[in-house]
Amino acid sequence: MSLTRNVNNEKCLGELPSFVSSILERISSFPDIETRSLVLDQLTVNEYPPGVGLSPHIDTHSAFEGSIFSLSLAGPCIMEFRRYLEAASLPNATSSIDMKVENLDNCTSILRRAIYMPPRSMLLLSGEGRYAWHHYIPHHKIDTVNDSVIRRASRRVSFTFRKVRVGPCQCEFPEYCDSKR
Numbered sequence: 001m002s003l004t005r006n007v008n009n010e011k012c013l014g015e016l017p018s019f020v021s022s023i024l025e026r027i028s029s030f031p032d033i034e035t036r037s038l039v040l041d042q043l044t045v046n047e048y049p050p051g052v053g054l055s056p057h058i059d060t061h062s063a064f065e066g067s068i069f070s071l072s073l074a075g076p077c078i079m080e081f082r083r084y085l086e087a088a089s090l091p092n093a094t095s096s097i098d099m100k101v102e103n104l105d106n107c108t109s110i111l112r113r114a115i116y117m118p119p120r121s122m123l124l125l126s127g128e129g130r131y132a133w134h135h136y137i138p139h140h141k142i143d144t145v146n147d148s149v150i151r152r153a154s155r156r157v158s159f160t161f162r163k164v165r166v167g168p169c170q171c172e173f174p175e176y177c178d179s180k181r
Ligand SMILES: O=C(O)CCC(=O)C(=O)O
Pocket: 044, 046, 054, 059, 070, 071, 123, 135, 158, 160
């Protein structure tokens, strides 16, 4: 299967199915103002058998607008995050956060984070996390967290809700933005 990570606006399948209405209602009650005004109209359902992950990506800026919500169902998952930084921008970007920095080469460094997402949890990607960090799920059957080994469940299913973008992206991260290229 080839993944384009894009949307064809001419092939809209209609409204989201009614069985996700209660999830959308919960999302609209989140305390964030942007979330309350965002009309989510796109749903991707992914199924992950054990050992199957998701390759690193930033959800396409030009295709989707604002925050992204991903509901974990069935098994849990550890999602990993990376931000690639030009060496010149490093001191500023790391000043307020305690993070391990790896040098990829003389010009680029990588910041990493990982989060554990239990079943029935909702991941909210917004701002810098949505527009500037790659996210991925390693292709492993076993995860290691603080030196503990956690075996993946037999299956994870995620429901990812997004808003299809109309007009170009206006984010503050031009280096990661396909609307600005
Ligand atoms: O499975 C997930 O929770 C995330 C899926 C995802 O990042 C995507 O479809 O872009």
